[in-house]
Amino acid sequence: MNRPILLLLLFCVSLNVVAQKSPRQLSATRTTSAIRIDGVIDDEAWKQAVPATGFTEQRPNAGQPENHETRSEFYLLYDNTAIYVAGFLHERTRDSIAKELVGRDRVGVNDYAGVMLDTYNDKINAVGFYVTPLGEQFDCKYSPTNEDMSWSAVWDSETKIHENGWSFEMRIPYSALRFVSSANQSWGLNLVRGRTKSAQQFFWSPIDPKVGGFVNQGGEWTGIGNIEAPVRLSFSPYLSAYANHYKPDKKDLRTSVNGGMDVKWGISESFTIDMTLIPDFGQVQSDNQVLNLSPFEVRYSENRPFFTEGTELFNKGNLFYSRRVGSRPINYGAANAFAQEHKGTVLSNPQQSKLLNATKLSGRTKSGLGIGVFNAVTKAMFAEVEDSLKQVHKVETNPLTNYNIIVLDQNLKNNSSISLVNTSVLREGSAYDANVTAGMFRLNNKKNTYRLAGQLSVSHRTKNTAASNGLTGFEENLEFGKTGGRWNFQFSHEISDNKFNKNDLGIMNTNNYISHYFWTGYRWIQPGKWYKRAQLNFNIGHNRLFRKYENQQQESMFQSFNMNINGNTQLKNLWWTGAFIGYVPAGNDFYEPHHAGWSFRSTERVQFSTWVETNSAKKYFVSLNYFVGIRDQFNSRNHEINLTHRYRFNDKFSMNHELYLNPFSNDAGYSASRYKTVNNTSVLDSILFARRDRVTVENVLGIKYSFSNKSGITVRVRHYWSEVDVKEFYSLRPDGTLAATTTSSQPGTSHANFFNVDAQYSLQFAPGSFINIVWKDESQYFHSLYASDYFRNFNKTLSEPQNNNLSIKIIYYLDYLDLKKGRK
Numbered sequence: 001m002n003r004p005i006l007l008l009l010l011f012c013v014s015l016n017v018v019a020q021k022s023p024r025q026l027s028a029t030r031t032t033s034a035i036r037i038d039g040v041i042d043d044e045a046w047k048q049a050v051p052a053t054g055f056t057e058q059r060p061n062a063g064q065p066e067n068h069e070t071r072s073e074f075y076l077l078y079d080n081t082a083i084y085v086a087g088f089l090h091e092r093t094r095d096s097i098a099k100e101l102v103g104r105d106r107v108g109v110n111d112y113a114g115v116m117l118d119t120y121n122d123k124i125n126a127v128g129f130y131v132t133p134l135g136e137q138f139d140c141k142y143s144p145t146n147e148d149m150s151w152s153a154v155w156d157s158e159t160k161i162h163e164n165g166w167s168f169e170m171r172i173p174y175s176a177l178r179f180v181s182s183a184n185q186s187w188g189l190n191l192v193r194g195r196t197k198s199a200q201q202f203f204w205s206p207i208d209p210k211v212g213g214f215v216n217q218g219g220e221w222t223g224i225g226n227i228e229a230p231v232r233l234s235f236s237p238y239l240s241a242y243a244n245h246y247k248p249d250k251k252d253l254r255t256s257v258n259g260g261m262d263v264k265w266g267i268s269e270s271f272t273i274d275m276t277l278i279p280d281f282g283q284v285q286s287d288n289q290v291l292n293l294s295p296f297e298v299r300y301s302e303n304r305p306f307f308t309e310g311t312e313l314f315n316k317g318n319l320f321y322s323r324r325v326g327s328r329p330i331n332y333g334a335a336n337a338f339a340q341e342h343k344g345t346v347l348s349n350p351q352q353s354k355l356l357n358a359t360k361l362s363g364r365t366k367s368g369l370g371i372g373v374f375n376a377v378t379k380a381m382f383a384e385v386e387d388s389l390k391q392v393h394k395v396e397t398n399p400l401t402n403y404n405i406i407v408l409d410q411n412l413k414n415n416s417s418i419s420l421v422n423t424s425v426l427r428e429g430s431a432y433d434a435n436v437t438a439g440m441f442r443l444n445n446k447k448n449t450y451r452l453a454g455q456l457s458v459s460h461r462t463k464n465t466a467a468s469n470g471l472t473g474f475e476e477n478l479e480f481g482k483t484g485g486r487w488n489f490q491f492s493h494e495i496s497d498n499k500f501n502k503n504d505l506g507i508m509n510t511n512n513y514i515s516h517y518f519w520t521g522y523r524w525i526q527p528g529k530w531y532k533r534a535q536l537n538f539n540i541g542h543n544r545l546f547r548k549y550e551n552q553q554q555e556s557m558f559q560s561f562n563m564n565i566n567g568n569t570q571l572k573n574l575w576w577t578g579a580f581i582g583y584v585p586a587g588n589d590f591y592e593p594h595h596a597g598w599s600f601r602s603t604e605r606v607q608f609s610t611w612v613e614t615n616s617a618k619k620y621f622v623s624l625n626y627f628v629g630i631r632d633q634f635n636s637r638n639h640e641i642n643l644t645h646r647y648r649f650n651d652k653f654s655m656n657h658e659l660y661l662n663p664f665s666n667d668a669g670y671s672a673s674r675y676k677t678v679n680n681t682s683v684l685d686s687i688l689f690a691r692r693d694r695v696t697v698e699n700v701l702g703i704k705y706s707f708s709n710k711s712g713i714t715v716r717v718r719h720y721w722s723e724v725d726v727k728e729f730y731s732l733r734p735d736g737t738l739a740a741t742t743t744s745s746q747p748g749t750s751h752a753n754f755f756n757v758d759a760q761y762s763l764q765f766a767p768g769s770f771i772n773i774v775w776k777d778e779s780q781y782f783h784s785l786y787a788s789d790y791f792r793n794f795n796k797t798l799s800e801p802q803n804n805n806l807s808i809k810i811i812y813y814l815d816y817l818d819l820k821k822g823r824k
Helices: 003-014 044-048 334-341 790-799 816-823
Strands: 025-027 056-059 072-078 082-090 112-118 126-131 137-143 146-148 156-162 165-173 182-195 200-203 219-227 232-246 252-266 271-277 345-348 355-364 369-378 381-386 392-398 401-412 416-427 433-444 450-462 472-482 487-496 513-524 531-544 558-571 576-584 587-589 600-602 605-613 620-631 636-648 653-678 681-708 711-732 738-740 749-766 769-783 803-811
Touching: 044 072, 072 112, 072 182, 072 219, 082 112, 082 182, 112 165, 126 156, 126 165, 126 182, 232 816, 334 345, 334 381, 334 392, 653 711, 711 790, 749 790, 769 790
Parallel strands: 025 219
Antiparallel strands: 056 200, 072 082, 082 165, 112 126, 112 182, 126 137, 137 146, 156 165, 182 200, 182 219, 232 252, 232 803, 252 271, 271 355, 345 381, 355 369, 369 401, 381 392, 401 416, 416 433, 433 450, 450 472, 472 487, 487 513, 513 531, 531 558, 558 576, 558 587, 576 605, 587 600, 605 620, 620 636, 636 653, 653 681, 681 711, 711 738, 711 749, 749 769, 769 803
16 A cells, blocks of 8 residues: 555544543633733732633643642733733742843743733634743744744733742733734633743643643633724834954954834734845844865854744745845855956955845734745845956846745644745846745644644756756655654655755755654653653664666665664753664765765764753753764764853853864765866866864853843853864775875865854843844954864964954834824
8 A cells, every 4th residue: 555545544543533621711801990010910900800820730740730839820901902911920938939131032040921822712823922030021923833932022011029929910912913803702822830940830721741732722711802903013213333343454444324124014903014124134143153074054043033033934844044045145156266267356255145125924814824925135246356457347146136935824623734835036137046836734633642744845946057957856755643642653754856956045955865764752741759751762764865866876775774762851850861872874975975976885883972951940050961973984983072051140140151072083074076177178087085083162152241121231252163184085986985095185184263252232222122232253264284272273363353343223113003192
């Protein structure tokens, strides 16, 4: 029988039609009284509210009721303009409260309390609003497969600490929500409390950890009457000024002043348009640059707010890598090629394409259809090259480019969905265009304990390019698994042909493979004698080529097989510990040679790691991870040590340090390609590999000081050093093995250094309005020496020319409703 059909039959057999328990309900109360948001629940209006009590523990003692001494009491009200939430969180003593100032949208070691609102009551999507004891806010969006902490709304809250607990009040304006205007409606509701020092989390509507999802396990807020969705229109204009200083011996100081605006417009009850006009991302954190010796692209984190907030719809199917928008020009190397041809010099060559504007439209209809449209435009980029006659030429490195995504996502019953995604990149002129279309589904049984999911993607590149000539490729995957209960498993099958490519707007490292993967795990969710909770996992994977390359040098299409066992445990003292052991037999690496059709015969290896993490609520916290990989070839040893530790001096001041140490002896990897000329054409002659020792050290120091819950200073200093010591060279044989060879290249040592400082002072002077002052310092240092000394490299890096950038940016939030009131 066809395997996908068998999986579907198994899934259908697993469907249950047992009755579901009725959700917990809380009656809504409308108020006409004024409520002052000051963190003290003493306004007359709160006496009208029906108290929400009787919380249930979700972890670590799932299903246990709250202790009376540490009980939670919540209250909800609403009026014509907003939702009001208040609560008192009882504690035995004031010292039982975990609190720290860490900044907005961070949890740190804080206790917290908040509300989850499923305004369409679809049991699939929700938004959450939370506060910490010292009054800092964090909010997020929930979907069946994602918890989007980057989403931010503008709302009011205050807290107050008492001798026997802490209290809070929130005002969530309707402009921060999406809902349907109706005379009578019910919303999905859950109320949440976290106690960090005991690692406890409580919910008003109980959450069973053996059932997949948690929005679907929420209760209901019933009897909400006669509320209307307001005009949702806000503006965030900004003004920024920069001073950039590089090469101090030349007194190179450049200044600039910029202005632009972000706009958020609710075009209907369900849909919102987000626009950024003349964006400025100069204050985002610097990338963690590394020396990349692999055949794969380095994937950097997205730090630009517009591309992280509210993008959950666009991330479906892993087709959107937002760093493509405004990335390095596709013809960046054209400047150097032109300079070599004309015996000239590159005067300037922009590292990034300039983003002109970007727009997002997203929302969900009453029937559960989610619609998302993303569009961004980057301007044409040019390098300046001076030829041998001192004439300056402009060389186009990137054409005017339009990036577009369209998403249709239909919610179905039982946390299920079916989706269609299309991404396209359109370039002006002769450069190629690219398009990817994907259909995907996720089906859960009624009890949310089994899942069948799949995706089919088709990519197409148009116009003649060096990489393709109108190529069309496909990728498909199918997975089936048990998602509920203590014992879970997942089986997945994936195929990508040799023409599939989503790298114009997405990111992928490889194609042309058939992959099978199986995982199973067992969870102990109730505390035992010496642990709070624990999990044991087993993984196994198999990969082979989908089809042979045209010039493949060997018959085998097998790539790799791997298996591992790993587990983790939270101890009674709230420490975490875990271990991993894995085995990978010999295989064929079709990517390390950097040329399609060639492979490198990798030998078997054994891997082991162990880690421990102390109680994060303590003043001093440390996390330590050790990994070792042992390979037969050249008796290679790969050690990795990750150390993170943090000390909190008080609620305002803390420091943290991260150390990554990676000594790797006798590593075998690609070094260079040698070419020969045949009939006036350069053709590949041989591929060189090197046996090398590698050492990488990365140090990151973080300092945080908060003046209040509205202002603070953060400093991040990073130094990365990587040394590569080449011992000898080898020629790659057609069968994938290595043979000693002679070459004009000589063994030697090279070093790469990257140094960054990111320091920021931030002040929130009004809701949604900020003043940010940022200093950034960057330097790089590359050299070839036989001597190896980390501190010498560090000192030399600091003595290199520094690129210093000082900026100030003012962002002011304007709500249309407030402006309208001001005119009356």
